[in-house]
Amino acid sequence: MKTVLIVDDAAFMRLSIRKMLEKNGYEVVGEAENGLVAVEKYMELKPDIVTMDITMKDMNGLEALKAIMERDKNANIIMVSAMGQEAMVKDAVLSGAKGFIVKPFKEETLIKALEKF
């Protein structure tokens, strides 16, 4: 069973993603509400996959992505973006993000994005 870390500043989003994942056989090993916590939790839990929101207080998703990639260049991080964040997503792709999904998304979209890992 693949392990996932969910990073999002909105508890509602974290819960939605958790429900979708657990329904499809993923194990959610942790949640983080900002980038700083995300980096800490990643090092502690070493999840197979990270879903990373972009806009967050106390270190945004892009910075967190870079920090994690620096520590583990094989990390599988998927950005969770909103429309209008093209430039940030582009930067994330260049910085090693394995892909991205765009909010709002359906369950099947999320699962499709994760199934490559």
Next chain:
Amino acid sequence: MLDLFLYETNELIDGLEEILLKTENTGFSEEDINEVFRSMHTIKGSSGMMGLDSISNLTHAAEDFFAFIRENPNVEIDGGEVTDLILRVVDFIKHELNAMRSEDYKQGDARDLVEEIKEYTKSVKEGKTQKSFKVHVFFDEGAQMENIRAFGVLNTIENMGEVASTEPADLDDEKSAEEIQANGFVFTIKTNADENRIRSILQDTMFLKSLQVTEIEKTSRKSKINLDTTIISDSARNFVSVEVGKLDTLLDIVGELVIAESMLRRDDLDDEYEKAYGNLQRMTDELQNIVMSIRMVPVSGVFHKMQRVVRDLARKTGKDINLVIKGEQTEVDKKIIDNLSEPLIHILRNAVDHGIEDAVTRKTKGKDPSGTILLEAYNEGGEVVIAVFDDGKGLDREKILEKALSLGLVSTPDIPDSEVFNLITHPGFSTTEKVTELSGRGVGMDVVYQEIKKAGGKLAIESRKDQGTAIIMRFPLTLAIIDGVSVSVGGETYIFPALNVLEIFTMKDATLMDSGEKQMLRLRDELYPLVFLGEVFNTEGYETDIYKSQLCLVSSDRGQICICVDRVMNKSKIVVKPIPDYLLSEFPLLKGFSACTIMGDGNIRLILDVNAFT
């Protein structure tokens, strides 16, 4: 010394260019490779002797490359790529050769190109010629931000090779996302990797719906050149090159000789004299023919230059164009050849830019997506015809008429097509940008017209909507000595170029038709306008009774007319001399004449310009 170097190197370069343009399509034969190798070797040697290091180094690098592929006939090379590279060598040398004539000549810098050739040679030696692939990617529906996903794809594959082009081109444009959603994302990549490697790398792309990887055939090229005649190899010819100035002088002397000969003509011939005169006449004829034939040059040289022009234009515009050349061995006077390049380039540029549509438009019209331009030369009557046909969109009769009416060039829209299309040669018609776009053609057509006229030629334009346009140029075979028909009017003698005279007849064969303002003549069921030559020139004492006169049916640019003269005297060779400009401005009536000549009796006679009567 320099002259000889320039002459020889130019010859080699011309030969090289010819080979390269041929091989772009057909690939290099063993003979081609040897020929290119030898040329490079020779230029290397002589430029080294001249102290021209940059040319010498450049040809050295090219020579090395061809030496390698000569010795390794099985090595795989991309003919198009090699052609491109070596054409750049040719261009550099050409540029240097031209620059060398100026006093403050400094050698150009060929180091980058030398490096490039060396690199290429290295890559061929290592057997690592790169292949090009076209990759077509579709993303799942609802993947969103497809442009950024495409960007991600490029980012993934970036270090595998060089991405040459993408479709859509601008991924930063947000609209490109929708485009990719609908048509997918396409790019071409030049890489050492093979198809499977590209597949496996892109396979893991998130939301990948489908992936197509196809190798781009090496021989697929933008411009193809077809020759339907074989090129005679240079070694088979045995030539001496002569300065054109000497030929001009020789022609002048022969002209004088023809006049001198006609001065010796007598009516009261005794046997002895007749024999001698006959001999002289025969020899001057022969001499004249030979001098004229020396001046005749096949159009192939100019035509081959046009291959390069069309190739470059096709590449620049991204259109797929076949240039078909026919009758390149047709010969014309050197003087005409010298004036032919510029108008031809103009015409071809128009055909490529404005005539031939892009592949998509052509497809929607149900045409072959690649356009065809036919460049043709042939003899017809005493004339040489050089024609350019394209299968493009044709001229827009309505728009040309509209513009011509607004410019006051014509007063009624009710004129035949041939006259409408000729309007684009009117100076001032084609000068404005707007008209060019409207008419679909017309860039510098007035310049073309003037150049052709200067060379003694005529221009006709034919066009049919969506079928294409034909630009037809007609040149006289020779410019200097022609057959003339002398006619007398009143006390004067004038000369028609024999080429223009179709028929000589009297009123026994024709009937006079009076249509009110204009007199017409009916000859074998055809009606022709009638002109009295004496009336036109106000000659004193000309025969006003048409039933006592003789008539000439002559052809002009604008049709056939009957010209009434007192008497048709004889036909003889005449030497054409231009009418001095100062005389033309002094006597406006001289505009009815194209040139003058000196007769056997020492008199100067005027040669009629038949176009002035219509």
